[in-house]
Amino acid sequence: MKEEAIKVGDKVPDFELERQDGGFFRLYDLIGKKNIVLYFYPKDSTPGCTKQACEFRDQYEVFQEQGAEVIGISSDSVASHQKFEKAYKLPFTLLSDKDGQIRKLYKVPRKLGLLPGRVTYIIDKEGVLRYIFNSMTKPLEHVSTALEVLREINSEEKHYKKV
Template sequence: MAVIKEGGKAPAFKGIDQDGNTVALKDFLGKKVVLYFYPKDDTPGCTAQACNLRDNYTALIEKGFQVIGVSVDSVKSHKKFENKYHLPFPLIADEEKEIVNKYQVWGEKKFMGRTFMGVIRTTFLVDEAGRVHKIIHKPDTQNHTEQVLEAWAA
């Protein structure tokens, strides 16, 4: 599998969001996409990240961005997460790990002395032509929108 690089083509994907809608990257050609991968619905860091994007969603839309979240949680879990925090963007359920594997964000993690496999929090900024403009390897969950805007401007 080729390593995803800035300037390279973003891997195509298609998945189901929390409302049962099919979401595909090709549907967003002509728009800038904030494609963020997160470990788990309704956990402290993931909630902070989603709520930061929610709180700044209007500003992101005004600047031409579309936000898409992806985790390996179920559609039902995503729906509960969306409802609890009033999230205005699609959350793709990747239970089969197809998208996380394409984007190479499924890997070994360590937490509290334990090693396990999981989603490595990563954000891909995809340009209007479907190319990876920037990869944010360590998103700041509290200030993610600011990080996105700075990375896009760089």
């Protein structure tokens, strides 16, 4: 039986991975505190991934204003992430999923069966998946779409607080 991919409305699975600073990151440590932009990307320092990471960097303050944390995941090593972070002054967490376990857990599809996919998951403060954006060829749209979804989530929260 094939396992189902996680869908919008599902509670996301927890995980723990090594950060670029050598410490460990656990997803559920953010639940209840922040919205989460969890983005899977193919490879550090490649043109599309660099463009995407730099756009997340340039918009990072806006993500913070939206009550969100940005987390990037690829199968690159911690050392590769450190170089990538330093070269482009990335202010957010990069996680090393060397064996692809988290990619499998989240059912991130591969492109042509070979290349690791580029997928962004928007998770609200309750740990519920609110949106999935899957596009290998539009790295910058991952950032603009994530911000749009976060603004919607935040306006819903304000609406519920008023009611």
